[in-house]
Amino acid sequence: MTGNTDLQHMLALQTLQTIQESLLVIDPYADRLLMSNATAQQQLGYSASDLIRLPASQLFKHCLADLINFSEQVLTQQRGWSLDLCCCHRDGYPLAIEISACAININEKPLLAMLIRDRQQLHKQEKKARADDYIRRGLGEWQQIEEIFQEIERENQLLLQAVGDGIYGVNASGQTTFLNPAAEQMLGWQADEVVGEDIHTLIHHTHADGGHYHVEDCPIYAAFHDGAVHRVDNEIFWRKDGTAFPVEYTSTPVTDHGRLVGAVVIFRDITERKETEHNLHSALEEVNRLKQRLEQENAYLQEEIRSEYNYKEIVGKSTAIQRTIHQVQLVAPTEANVLISGESGTGKELIARAIHESSGRSERPLIRVNCAAIPRELFESEFFGHVKGAFTGATGDRAGRFELADGGTLFLDEVGEIPIELQGKLLRVLQEGQFERVGDSRTRKVDVRLIAATNRDLLQEVRKKQFREDLYFRLNVFPVESAALRERRDDIPLLATHFLYHARQKLNKPQVRLTRGDIRRLSDYHWPGNIRELENVIERAVILSRGERLSFDLPVTSTAPVPLNNSSQASEEIDASTLMTCEELRALEISNICLALQHSNGRIFGRDGAAERLNMKPTTLASRIKRLGIEKRPQQENT
Ligand SMILES: Nc1ncnc2c1ncn2[C@@H]1O[C@H](COP(=O)(O)OP(=O)(O)OP(=O)(O)O)[C@@H](O)[C@H]1O
Numbered sequence: 015m016t017g018n019t020d021l022q023h024m025l026a027l028q029t030l031q032t033i034q035e036s037l038l039v040i041d042p043y044a045d046r047l048l049m050s051n052a053t054a055q056q057q058l059g060y061s062a063s064d065l066i067r068l069p070a071s072q073l074f075k076h077c078l079a080d081l082i083n084f085s086e087q088v089l090t091q092q093r094g095w096s097l098d099l100c101c102c103h104r105d106g107y108p109l110a111i112e113i114s115a116c117a118i119n120i121n122e123k124p125l126l127a128m129l130i131r132d133r134q135q136l137h138k139q140e141k142k143a144r145a146d147d148y149i150r151r152g153l154g155e156w157q158q159i160e161e162i163f164q165e166i167e168r169e170n171q172l173l174l175q176a177v178g179d180g181i182y183g184v185n186a187s188g189q190t191t192f193l194n195p196a197a198e199q200m201l202g203w204q205a206d207e208v209v210g211e212d213i214h215t216l217i218h219h220t221h222a223d224g225g226h227y228h229v230e231d232c233p234i235y236a237a238f239h240d241g242a243v244h245r246v247d248n249e250i251f252w253r254k255d256g257t258a259f260p261v262e263y264t265s266t267p268v269t270d271h272g273r274l275v276g277a278v279v280i281f282r283d284i285t286e287r288k289e290t291e292h293n294l295h296s297a298l299e300e301v302n303r304l305k306q307r308l309e310q311e312n313a314y315l316q317e318e319i320r321s322e323y324n325y326k327e328i329v330g331k332s333t334a335i336q337r338t339i340h341q342v343q344l345v346a347p348t349e350a351n352v353l354i355s356g357e358s359g360t361g362k363e364l365i366a367r368a369i370h371e372s373s374g375r376s377e378r379p380l381i382r383v384n385c386a387a388i389p390r391e392l393f394e395s396e397f398f399g400h401v402k403g404a405f406t407g408a409t410g411d412r413a414g415r416f417e418l419a420d421g422g423t424l425f426l427d428e429v430g431e432i433p434i435e436l437q438g439k440l441l442r443v444l445q446e447g448q449f450e451r452v453g454d455s456r457t458r459k460v461d462v463r464l465i466a467a468t469n470r471d472l473l474q475e476v477r478k479k480q481f482r483e484d485l486y487f488r489l490n491v492f493p494v495e496s497a498a499l500r501e502r503r504d505d506i507p508l509l510a511t512h513f514l515y516h517a518r519q520k521l522n523k524p525q526v527r528l529t530r531g532d533i534r535r536l537s538d539y540h541w542p543g544n545i546r547e548l549e550n551v552i553e554r555a556v557i558l559s560r561g562e563r564l565s566f567d568l569p570v571t572s573t574a575p576v577p578l579n580n581s582s583q584a585s586e587e588i589d590a591s592t593l594m595t596c597e598e599l600r601a602l603e604i605s606n607i608c609l610a611l612q613h614s615n616g617r618i619f620g621r622d623g624a625a626e627r628l629n630m631k632p633t634t635l636a637s638r639i640k641r642l643g644i645e646k647r648p649q650q651e652n653t
Contacts, residue, residue, distance in 0.1 A: 036130040040070045041123065042085040047073065048125065057132060059104030076100050076108045088115045089124055101130065112136060180283075183268070185276040186238050188212050188229065200283050202254035217251045222258070237265035237277040251281065260288045310413055328361065328368055329512045331638070332502035333631050338365060338494060345492045346372035351444070353429075353489045354467040356496025359546030362467040363427060365496055370423040375463055378422030383415050386428035393436045395452045398443075404453025414451065416443060420460045429466035429489065430475055437482045444488050464489065499541040499548060504629065506537045509545060511599055513552040514564075526559045530602075532566065539568050604642050607635070611644070 030037055036054035040047055050058075050065045060068065074081040077099050088094040093116040100108040110133040118125050174181055180197030184190055190213045193205040201208075201217055208216060214229045221227050229235055233244035247262035263281035267274055328339060345352055346369045354362045363382070370380040388396050395404070399414030415424060426432070432440060443449045444464060448457050466489045475481035499506070510528060518524050532555075541547055551568060558565035610624035617623045618632050618639070625632035 038128045040126045042126055045069045045071050073101055075102050088126055089117050092117045180281045183278050184213050222250045234265040234279050237267040238274045241267045241274055260284050329508050330505035332504040334497035334502040341494050342368045351489055351491045352465045354494045354496055357498050357544055358469045359544035360496040361545050362496045366425045366465045375422050380423045381415050381419040382425045384427045385431040390433055398449045398451055400452035401454040416460050419462045423463045426466040430468045430470040437485045441485045499544045503537055507533050510536050513549045517553045517556040521556050523556050525562050526556055526564055527562050
């Protein structure tokens with residue numbers, strides 16, 4: 015039992031010694047400290063032995079009266095608590111304390127057991143506890159806020175990754191702060207390669223024209239200097255592999271508490287847009303070019319219409335004209351250049367048009383240039399066009415006749431009039447299909463077929479060095495001779511009828527008729543002005559006509575009369591009629607052939623045959639007899 019009690023005392027003493035509170039046991043009546051624990055000794059600055067010798071009144075010397083009151087209260091009420099007491103530290107300064115005490119009886123002796131706490135220390139602990147509490151609560155809130163920010167950041171990252179536009183950040187020193195995946199893909203740089211690097215030097219260093227891009231001029235950097243949003247849509251960015259691509263971008267300044275700290279750049283590869291724009295631009299240019307060309311062609315055609323040119327069929331039955339028609343048919347489908355020679359007014363242009371109309375180029379225009387009508391100094395411009403300002407009076411760009419004829423045919427009338435100095439350029443177009451507009455360095459290509467006409471003896475001109483020989487041979491690939499009208503008198507009745515038909519319509523005189531006498535007079539004339547003259551004579555006769563009768567004012571000539579006079583019977587029939595309709599002309603032709611057959615005893619071929627009398631090729635006469643249904647027999651009277 016005693017052993018147990020000793021153990022309990024030992025445990026009690028050990029516990030008292032090790033607790034973190036200061037413990038004192040006082041005998042209030044003997045004014046003595048009976049016991050102190052280690053915490054109390056440390057707090058008060060005394061050793062255990064010093065403290066045990068210290069009167070209690072000494073320890074509480076600054077508040078002795080309060081100690082007496084407090085002791086009495088504890089002894090009476092068995093316990094007490096006070097904040098009013100203070101202990102005296104060994105170094106002499108008072109320690110404000112919180113004291114809680116209880117009365118204990120040891121061997122019937124009332125003692126006081128006091129727990130003492132340093133109030134300053136307590137205050138510190140409270141503050142710390144409050145701070146800890148605050149921090150604990152603050153940390154929680156902070157964690158929440160951080161989570162929110164993390165969520166926002168995550169969403170931002172997702173956005174940055176998802177957008178198709180390239181986005182990068184740049185700080186106020188021009189260093190890259192981030193780069194989104196789209197930007198990485200477009201630039202070929204990885205974010206970790208460019209973050210912290212000068213982005214201008216990496217991707218924006220050079221203009222599209224190769225000029226150095228000074229960073230002071232860069233609108234991206236301008237954004238964090240002037241604080242304004244900069245939008246640009248016609249610059250280029252450079253990829254890591256050294257290639258460039260066109261971009262549009264917006265540089266938006268970033269501020270922190272009112273201070274400019276950098277910029278965010280959103281950019282887009284506009285290669286496709288540029289290509290579309292380029293294609294659109296080219297298409298518009300092409301449309302404009304075609305429009306211009308159409309306008310010019312139209313103006314040209316209008317001019318042609320105004321000049322009252324009408325394509326007329328080649329009329330004629332003579333051997334000469336039949337040969338010409340055959341040549342036209344032969345050469346038309348080829349691409350060969352043609353040189354038509356013959357006197358003025360023999361129908362050279364008509365032949366040229368017939369070749370063009372029967373060629374594969376008939377869908378495109380035939381452009382005519384009358385070389386005799388162009389002033390010497392304007393030849394080049396007329397042929398090849400000019401650009402604005404090429405010479406005084408060149409107020410705009412103008413296409414030349416070669417360009418207008420592209421894909422079609424160019425008819426150079428009076429080709430012998432082309433100045434020798436321009437002939438070389440003409441030769442070049444014929445050989446290479448290339449030329450330049452006057453005042454322009456751009457070489458243009460054309461695909462033109464050339465038909466030239468001349469009433470001069472070009473070979474003679476070549477000999478006189480007035481015409482380049484090489485050009486002559488280039489033009490004369492396929493020569494066509496246009497015979498003078500006096501060499502094909504057979505055609506006069508048909509041509510006269512043909513022109514009368516048109517003149518009657520044009521001049522609104524449907525009643526006028528050609529008589530046999532008219533035909534004879536026309537056939538007697540030698541026609542120095544050829545078919546054009548005949549056309550004019552007929553038109554004038556229609557104008558001067560009275561009633562049905564035409565009024566010709568032809569000079570008298572010594573040309574031999576036509577063989578029609580030789581046939582009395584046929585003459586009688588024709589004389590009986592004052593009208594010359596197509597049917598009548600056909601009848602006249604039949605009569606004429608019949609007469610020739612009569613005089614040659616029905617023989618077509620050979621000397622004194624009908625063909626020789628009619629000055630026709632025997633084969634032509636034979637086919638015509640067949641076509642007209644003439645029965646060929648000796649001493650034929652009529653059909
Ligand atoms: N065989 C023909 N049939 C019908 N009309 C013709 C014939 N030949 C010429 N003409 C007409 O005669 C006129 C003169 O013809 P064209 O202008 O073709 O002659 P050209 O030889 O070119 O003349 P130039 O050398 O003066 O330019 C035109 O009105 C044309 O229609």
